[in-house]
Amino acid sequence: MNNVEITDAVLVHEYMQGNEIALSKLINRHQHRIYSFIFSKVFDRDVAEDIFQDTFIKVINTLKRGKYNEEGKFLPWVMRIAHNLVIDHFRRNKRMPKFDNSGDFNIFSVLSDSDLNIETQIIKDQIENDVKELIKELPEDQLEVLTMRIYKDMSFKEISERTGVSINTALGRMRYALINLRKIIEKHNLVLTN
Amino acid sequence: MRKLYTKKLSKKDQLKDLGPRKETVQFLLNYSKALRVVETRGIKFGTILN
Known part of the structure; x- marks a missing residue:
């Protein structure tokens, strides 16, 4: 009967009781889905990595403070946090657009240093x-x-x-x-x- | 030249097997271990232990 998977709710409960391994299991179980979701929105590995990290920092803070309630399921809750952080990211970038140099176009070819040498x-x-x-x-x-x-x-x-x-x-x-x-x-x- | 000779993955393929770096996951686990929440007079404080 060892093959029976422990539910998210049980792992969350264990984590809130201080079992750190439970968090590791939760991250391992859902990391690909959450990361793929974030990446599908931002299409930048570094940004996706940052948002993934921020998402779980929020999750950890909420669980450790005992603020999490079992009204909803764990994964949709984490996805909602990730979704909100993706929106925050785009709002921030709208105010301050980011230019990356990964493609053929290099922004520094049109921007020059105005300071004299x-x-x-x-x-x-x-x-x-x-x-x-x-x-x-x-x-x-x-x-x-x-x-x-x-x-x-x-x-x-x-x-x-x-x-x-x-x-x-x-x-x-x-x-x-x-x-x-x-x-x-x-x-x-x-x-x-x- | 690399662009000419490598097959570009479709968006669906790109999303397959995507995951965070091991370092990111390890950071989160370490952060969780280091975080202690202390409650004083009804206010919860988070402290990071070294």
């Missing part, structure tokens, strides 16, 4: 220094407006108030500053690009 950073610094030297050749009024606008990030209204000229005059000086700067760059055959 050391070489481009050095070039950028050199260009900025060159530009600072070049603008010194501009007439004083144009240099003043350009410095306030570009380096001090002031608005044209603030520039006009500070320099005592109208906004239109400030705009005009800025325009001529840029035109003259281009002329200086062309004259010296300078290349100011990365």
Whole structure:
């Protein structure tokens, strides 16, 4: 009569009484069904593994706290927990979509690191220094407006108030500053690009 | 090349014999053994023993 299978209800009861082997039997008995169910929804082994683990952590916590009641069957109850966790997973991913690189498409081929590497950073610094030297050749009024606008990030209204000229005059000086700067760059055959 | 010479399993075949890793099951059994629930003044606390 050893072939008679112990029911889930008996194993759950034994586990709640402290028999750890009963949990092992329950997991072994239902692991494939529960895991397959989760995998059929998420189609990702790692995610399925995580959800399977979280499902049984909930099961263990509930049983150990004695909160489980025998109203329903064990397996449907576990499946319901797994189902809810799958829904949680999709809700989370909807807010923060996950890109995996398992297929042919690699997300990193279209995403680039916006930070400059050391070489481009050095070039950028050199260009900025060159530009600072070049603008010194501009007439004083144009240099003043350009410095306030570009380096001090002031608005044209603030520039006009500070320099005592109208906004239109400030705009005009800025325009001529840029035109003259281009002329200086062309004259010296300078290349100011990365 | 692997894609060209290996047969792609159908979804039904993929679901067959699927199961969690042994490590996951072992983790759950260890977690269960380590978890102790203590009741104090009607409130149940879960503690993980090392």
